[in-house]
Amino acid sequence: KAGVTQTPRYLIKTRGQQVTLSCSPISGHRSVSWYQQTPGQGLQFLFEYFSETQRNKGNFPGRFSGRQFSNSRSEMNVSTLELGDSALYLCASSPIAKNIQYFGAGTRLSVL
Amino acid sequence: GIQVEQSPPDLILQEGANSTLRCNFSDSVNNLQWFHQNPWGQLINLFYIPSGTKQNGRLSATTVATERYSLLYISSSQTTDSGVYFCAGGSNYQLIWGAGTKLIIKP
Numbered sequence A: 001k002a003g004v005t006q007t008p009r010y011l012i013k014t015r016g017q018q019v020t021l022s023c024s025p026i027s028g029h030r031s032v033s034w035y036q037q038t039p040g041q042g043l044q045f046l047f048e049y050f051s052e053t054q055r056n057k058g059n060f061p062g063r064f065s066g067r068q069f070s071n072s073r074s075e076m077n078v079s080t081l082e083l084g085d086s087a088l089y090l091c092a093s094s095p096i097a098k099n100i101q102y103f104g105a106g107t108r109l110s111v112l
Numbered sequence B: 001g002i003q004v005e006q007s008p009p010d011l012i013l014q015e016g017a018n019s020t021l022r023c024n025f026s027d028s029v030n031n032l033q034w035f036h037q038n039p040w041g042q043l044i045n046l047f048y049i050p051s052g053t054k055q056n057g058r059l060s061a062t063t064v065a066t067e068r069y070s071l072l073y074i075s076s077s078q079t080t081d082s083g084v085y086f087c088a089g090g091s092n093y094q095l096i097w098g099a100g101t102k103l104i105i106k107p
Helices: none
Strands: A005-007 A009-011 A017-025 A031-038 A042-050 A053-057 A064-068 A076-079 A087-094 A109-112 B003-009 B010-014 B019-025 B031-037 B043-048 B052-056 B061-063 B068-076 B083-088 B095-097 B101-106
Touching: A005 A087, A009 A017, A017 A087, A017 A109, A031 A076, A042 A064, A042 A076, A042 B083, A042 B095, A053 A064, A076 A087, A087 B095, B003 B083, B010 B019, B019 B031, B019 B083, B019 B101, B043 B052, B043 B061, B068 B083
Parallel strands: A009 A109, B010 B101
Antiparallel strands: A005 A017, A017 A076, A031 A042, A031 A087, A042 A053, A064 A076, A087 A109, B003 B019, B019 B068, B031 B043, B031 B083, B052 B061, B061 B068, B083 B095, B083 B101
C-alpha cells in the first residue's frame, strides 16, 4: 500500500498570501488529521476529518481551514499568511477501527 | 484537558547503550502511541499501546494505564535511533502530544 502523500513538500510564500496544502491518505483510511509543528513547540493539533465531516478542531484562528473529499483526500488552507505560520505541516491518516496514525513526510512552509 | 509530559527532554548516549524514555499523562486515555521523528522530519509510528507490553526488535514499550504512564525502552542503541521520540495519548478523535525526547546516539 502506498503511504500518506503530502504535496507540495516545500512552499515559500509572502505575508498576506494564502496557501493550500494537500494530503492523500493511505487507501482505505477515512480519518485524516492535520498538525502544525514549529521548533520548540511540538505538534499542535489543527483538525480531524472523517467521512468529509470535521469531527474535532484545535485552538487555531479561523484563517486555518480544511476540508475532506469523498475519496478521503484532504486539503488545508491558510489565508492571510503571517510570519508565524512558517512551520512543518503534517498530515496523518488512520484506519476506521483504531486511531493509529500514519504520517506523511510533511509540507515545509516558509512565510517571508 | 489531558496533559502529556515526557522525560528526559534530551538524552545523549554512546552507541550500544540502553535507554528508557518516560511518558506521563494527567488523565485516563484509551489511546497511547509512541512515534520516532527522524532528522528529516518523518514521523514513524512505533507502538500503539494503550496498555500492556509490546516488543519490536530492539524497541519495547510498556503502558501502565492505572498509573497513567508509559515507558519506551531502546536497547543496544544505533546512530540511526537518533531523533525525537514523541508519545501521544487521548481518544479515537484526538491525540494530545508530549514535547518529545531528543535522543542523540554518538558513534
